[in-house]
Amino acid sequence: MIFVFFTYFALVSIAAGVLTVALKHPVHCGLALLALLLHVSGLFILLNAEFLWAVQVIVYAGAILVLYLFVLMLLNLKTDDRYFHSSYLYFLVPAAIGSLYVLALLLRSPFGGAKGDAPTVAVLQDGDTYAVGIKMFSDYLLQFEIIGVFLLGAVIGAIVLAKTPKPITDKREE
Amino acid sequence: MVPLSAYVAVSAVLFITGLLGVLIRRNFIIVLMSVEIMLNAANINLVAFSYYLESMAGQLVALFVIAIAAGEAAIGLAIIIVVFRGKISTNVDEMNLLKW
Numbered sequence: 001m002i003f004v005f006f007t008y009f010a011l012v013s014i015a016a017g018v019l020t021v022a023l024k025h026p027v028h029c030g031l032a033l034l035a036l037l038l039h040v041s042g043l044f045i046l047l048n049a050e051f052l053w054a055v056q057v058i059v060y061a062g063a064i065l066v067l068y069l070f071v072l073m074l075l076n077l078k079t080d081d082r083y084f085h086s087s088y089l090y091f092l093v094p095a096a097i098g099s100l101y102v103l104a105l106l107l108r109s110p111f112g113g114a115k116g117d118a119p120t121v122a123v124l125q126d127g128d129t130y131a132v133g134i135k136m137f138s139d140y141l142l143q144f145e146i147i148g149v150f151l152l153g154a155v156i157g158a159i160v161l162a163k164t165p166k167p168i169t170d171k172r173e174e
Numbered sequence: 175m176v177p178l179s180a181y182v183a184v185s186a187v188l189f190i191t192g193l194l195g196v197l198i199r200r201n202f203i204i205v206l207m208s209v210e211i212m213l214n215a216a217n218i219n220l221v222a223f224s225y226y227l228e229s230m231a232g233q234l235v236a237l238f239v240i241a242i243a244a245g246e247a248a249i250g251l252a253i254i255i256v257v258f259r260g261k262i263s264t265n266v267d268e269m270n271l272l273k274w
Contacts, residue, residue: 002176003175003176010180010184013184014187014188017191017192020191020195020207021192021195021198021208026203033207033210033211036188036214037210040217043181043184043221047181047221047222048225049221049225051233052233052236052237055237056240059240060210060214060240060243063244064244067251068206068247068251071254072203074255075254075255088198092194095190098190103186106183106186107179107183108179109179113227115229116227116228117230118228118230119228120225123230128233132230132233132234135230135231140234143238147242150241151245153245154244154246154249157248158248158249162252162256
């Protein structure tokens with residue numbers, strides 16, 4: 001059953017990713033990106049990461065994508081006839097060969113490694129949100145604070161950038 | 175039981191799709207969307223390894239990646255608005271000056 005769901009989410013997210021890159025109209029690209037984000041959040045559910053699922057749906061699909069669509073509709077873009085870069089064929093063939101090679105390497109390797117301290121049974125007992133919270137506010141507190149400062153800086157930077165510039169008047173002339 | 179390499183393969187395909195989008199698209203907003211695809215591919219990788227190696231660190235780093243993506247989207251779209259106001263174009267080929 002999990003395999004069926006995994007196949008569905010994986011195939012649809014790859015198809016939506018390709019559509020995001022290949023579609024012509026920017027709003028259609030945004031909607032394909034929405035499909036991609038929702039199906040990636042489905043993959044998070046399969047991996048027992050409910051908290052990340054909620055964050056993905058709320059922050060990505062709810063906030064970031066709305067921001068993109070808002071700017072797209074605000075700018076009212078004209079779609080060019082030539083919407084790919086002129087030399088895209090030079091990238092396409094090496095990318096296809098490279099991705100096939102990477103896939104062949106990935107499907108062979110076992111990915112063994114030392115296990116960590118959060119086995120699935122322990123996570124399922126209290127829930128994923130509890131486990132994430134305990135870990136975040138004990139071992140990762142400094143990183144959490146840094147992210148907070150980063151987001152504050154991003155907000156201030158976006159406001160400063162998007163503000164309508166005042167006409168430059170020299171104060172000495174007044 | 176889905177093997178870990180299946181998740182990593184999905185993530186690799188998505189990452190290459192996003193990379194292609196950054197390289198071949200000419201609209202700045204689509205380039206930013208392709209960056210979001212690449213960040214999502216990295217997130218799938220982090221959460222998959224977090225599940226199979228039984229460690230919580232991967233999910234926390236994925237959470238930080240989502241926060242970084244939010245900041246990047248805000249700043250990138252603000253830059254697009256500034257450029258569009260000055261030049262009426264979002265083609266990446268025509269943006270080759272930092273100041274004009």
